[in-house]
Amino acid sequence: MARKGRLFVISAPSGAGKTTLIKQVLKKFPEISYSVSHTTRPPRPGETHGKDYFFIHESEFVDMIDADLWLEWARVHGHYYGTSRTFVEEQLENGSILLLDIDVQGAAQIMASGLDPVSVFIMPPSLEELGRRLENRGTDDPRTIARRLKNAKEEIRQKHMFQYVLVNDDLETAFAQLCHIFEKEMETS
Numbered sequence: 001m002a003r004k005g006r007l008f009v010i011s012a013p014s015g016a017g018k019t020t021l022i023k024q025v026l027k028k029f030p031e032i033s034y035s036v037s038h039t040t041r042p043p044r045p046g047e048t049h050g051k052d053y054f055f056i057h058e059s060e061f062v063d064m065i066d067a068d069l070w071l072e073w074a075r076v077h078g079h080y081y082g083t084s085r086t087f088v089e090e091q092l093e094n095g096s097i098l099l100l101d102i103d104v105q106g107a108a109q110i111m112a113s114g115l116d117p118v119s120v121f122i123m124p125p126s127l128e129e130l131g132r133r134l135e136n137r138g139t140d141d142p143r144t145i146a147r148r149l150k151n152a153k154e155e156i157r158q159k160h161m162f163q164y165v166l167v168n169d170d171l172e173t174a175f176a177q178l179c180h181i182f183e184k185e186m187e188t189s
């Protein structure tokens with residue numbers, strides 16, 4: 001069967017700058033659609049239901065696991081996160097270029113699904129800088145930050161499964177590198 005749409009999967013340890021970079025990518029490439037995930041974590045100040053995430057209750061999330069409605073899902077930093085199977089299948093059927101911002105466990109599930117995604121892992125320059133960015137972002141309490149930093153080490157150990165790995169040290173440079181990946185991969189799809 002001919003491939004209709006195209007999937008891009010981006011993962012990174014929390015605080016590496018993934019959201020910042022993805023926002024810039026979506027602004028530069030209006031032809032790329034963003035897959036809004038579902039999560040059971042509470043919204044951060046400024047986050048909008050339906051735009052940043054669909055914020056749902058744990059019982060609803062678990063019901064959807066039982067009904068096999070997630071294309072992929074994972075428990076990350078103590079909360080559930082998942083991607084709607086119907087949404088992705090419809091988008092791909094319509095020929096969309098779809099960007100998924102998901103963790104390494106979810107990325108592994110997508111890679112095993114046969115959907116043949118382009119996969120990118122974003123690294124922080126160091127764990128110290130990652131900690132500084134999480135603190136400066138000011139959205140998480142110290143316990144949450146400690147948990148995210150601890151998980152970062154395990155996530156970074158799995159970066160080899162991604163096609164592209166880039167370091168977000170200087171934001172402008174990382175953005176240029178990411179744009180180059182998208183341009184190259186969209187040309188060949």
Ligand code: ADP
Nearest residue numbers: 014015016017018019020133137168169170171
């Ligand atoms: P993630 O989505 O990976 O958790 P964010 O995009 O929220 O990360 O970025 C975490 C924090 O780091 C934010 O405050 C953001 O403004 C900042 N940041 C992102 N990229 C850089 C960079 N290259 N240099 C310095 N700070 C950055």
Ligand code: 5GP
Nearest residue numbers: 037038073074076081082083101102103106
């Ligand atoms: P945050 O709580 O900082 O928004 O996201 C925490 C982590 O969950 C990030 O690594 C993010 O990529 C991941 N994530 C967001 N949505 C999904 C999803 O739908 N599935 C999976 N597996 N991970 C997700």
